[in-house]
Amino acid sequence: MNLYESETVELKEIYTPDIKKEIVAFANTNGGTIYVGVQDNGEIVGLTNADFVMQQISNSLRDSVRPDVSMFTKIELLQEENKFLIKLTVSQGTKRPYYLSDKGLKPTGVYVRSGTTSAPASEDAIRMMIKMTDGDSFENNRSLIQELTFTSLNQEMERRNLEFSEVQMKNLGILSADDIYTNMGLLVSDQCQHSIKFAVFQGLDKLVFKDRKELTGSLFAQLTDAYKTIDFYNGTKATFHDLLRADERDYPEDSVREALLNAIVHRDYSFSGSTIINLYSDRLEIISLGGLVTGLSLEAVMLGASQTRNEKLASLFYRMKLIEAYGTGISKIISCYKGLPVQPKFENVEGAFRVVLPNTHSHEISVEDEKYLPILRLFEKQNEITRSDVEEALGIGTTYAINMLKEMLDKELIKKVGSGKLTRYVVK
Structure with a gap:
């Protein structure tokens, strides 16, 4: 031998x-x-x-x-x-x-x-x-991390009087038949490797940060924290209809909720990057990685078609009554803006899906700002204006025109482009 x-x-x-x-x-x-x-x-x-x-x-x-x-x-x-x-x-x-x-x-x-x-x-x-x-399904693949805890998920299940046993974990796809945690388990565990990056900007672009934070933990903890954070910045404006006061939020709460759920449930978790939430003075943007499932067009989604990428995750959210039915999120967002002068936008590009919720009050002028309306109306005929346009249209002197434009800049109603003799102003 x-x-x-x-x-x-x-x-x-x-x-x-x-x-x-x-x-x-x-x-x-x-x-x-x-x-x-x-x-x-x-x-x-x-x-x-x-x-x-x-x-x-x-x-x-x-x-x-x-x-x-x-x-x-x-x-x-x-x-x-x-x-x-x-x-x-x-x-x-x-x-x-x-x-x-x-x-x-x-x-x-x-x-x-x-x-x-x-x-x-x-x-x-x-x-x-x-x-x-294990195949191509990210959810079903075994997790590289096996030391998992489920404090957040357990609390959510208890709140809904749902059982959370080992048998249930297998039924939900959190545990495999071999008692090994799957990526589905990792996503809903306290050790989830993905996060949501939240940023608040002053104005309409990314030049000036007001706040930023990263939300981590179980997807359920991230959902709760993201909603609370947006809610903190979601301003309220009092309006009067027939002497009855109504408090309206900048962003309809149901539209925020649906956009968040859409980003968390349907994103592609095989990408390691974070879900992005950007809040500007006139809009809220939520960007999730992965784009739409291959073969599903944006037009089809707008009609209510649905094909979920993460079936087990969607099933768990549905079981916990966080989503009512598949394919209704976008139609709910649209209905929140019905009859309003501003409308949400949905963009699908390779590798990402973006939902843009406009601030319902960003187009409104307050009583104290009504004096600027004649200047703002100049933009109905042209994309940009100069100081001399303001002087001519309003029949005012240079000093008064300069002061008016400075006030409008400070209030972020307009934006300055160029300098010196080439200075122009555009609507923010």
Whole structure:
């Protein structure tokens, strides 16, 4: 019996706990055979306690490697030259990547065979194995992080009197049949790797920051925090109809809620970037990564068509009554602006989807600003105006025109373009 180490053969003089790394490496690569009781040079030295070693290997397979690899291994007791040795045959597993349960789905826990050694797999290699085994569905793929907690989700479930047991976690797709957390589980866990980046800008562009924050944690925590943050900045304006006072928000609350839910439930989480929320003086923008599902046009979505990218996530949100029915979000947003002079916009480009909610009061002029209306009406006929246009239209002197334009700039009603004799003004 001539033995030598190769890409598919590993020789061990004695049993050590490290043998589990070799088992994982062979199961993750092309399979192989491990002989215990054989020196590196191929000389058979035998084992005095072969039965005990077989039991140790069997226990190690059961307790130290995940998913269960035992069905892809065969342990045999051989006798050569009146000496006992163990032959452990490992086949390539069908649920790769296999990993050391105490290390997890990361390079320190996942090994592959490289030449005559077992080496840690890179994170890219781990992701590739997961994709090859679990398919293209991000939700169903095994999570690279297995140390997960579900405080936020549990609270949300309790609030709705919904059960949150291990059986339920499997039904929801949070846990696989092998008791391994999926990416769906990662998204709704407290350890979720994605976030929402929220920024408030002064004016209509990104020149001046007023506030910025990053919202992290479970998607449910992010949804709650994002809604509260927007609500804080969502101004209220009192209006009077037949002497009855009505308080109206800058952004209809239902439109904000639907736009947030749309961004969180339907974005592509295989992208690592954050969901973006930008608040300007005249609009709220929510940008989610991934764009529409391939084959679904913006026109079809506007008509109410729906094809969700994250079926399990959408199902959980539906179960928790956060979304009422699939494909109704955009129509609800549109209905919130019915009859208003400003309307929401929806843009789909490769890799991103943007919802723009206009400030319902941004077009209105307050009583104290009514004196600027004659100047603002100049923009109905031309895109930009000069100081001399103001003097001529209003029949006023240079100093008064300069002061009026300065006040309008301070109130962010208009914006200055150019300088010196080339100074022009445009509507913000």
